[in-house]
Amino acid sequence: DQQVKQNSPSLSVQEGRISILNCDYTNSMFDYFLWYKKYPAEGPTFLISISSIKDKNEDGRFTVFLNKSAKHLSLHIVPSQPGDSAVYFCAAKSQTGANNLFFGTGTRLTVIP
């Protein structure tokens, strides 16, 4: 049962434009959400996170939005750069004390120069 879903397996965006990656979750116990970026043959790299007490968190070109009522979060990258081309994973965890992350299946972002 996939508790975190990324329904778009791939996304192509022109350099300089906005990239929007989406993620949905089903478990209402999730209260901390993270985005990771992954290049081939490397482990995922942490990008940005958001707690359920917030609806937005910004870090440079990256902004994550959380809509708890819709159980939806999104990652905005503005402006997109060719170096952003990678697979992006959404992950979630709950406040029960367990430290395990539930991951989505990933979205491959391609930024076209």
Next chain:
Amino acid sequence: KAGVTQTPRYLIKTRGQQVTLSCSPISGHRSVSWYQQTPGQGLQFLFEYFSETQRNKGNFPGRFSGRQFSNSRSEMNVSTLELGDSALYLCASSPQGIYNEQFFGPGTRLTVL
């Protein structure tokens, strides 16, 4: 600080054999989690160790086991290997506390023939 290191990076085994993978967390991190990444299932949580104790376990058969040493280094073992165990095995470390992001190593690519 040095990042999370995993050894070996690549491994080829045959069905029925067993394998041990090693992970050294970031200095000062006491939590170590293991994940399996496959094309079909994405990133799935195996187990987490904290202070030498398994704190949480994912939905994997008993052939998958692990341990953590007093210096926080961790090993995972897979016995009686099956073809379906071919995957990228990722280790992640995090500081104490459930709202800290996890930092991933580069992974061990296991191929079972």
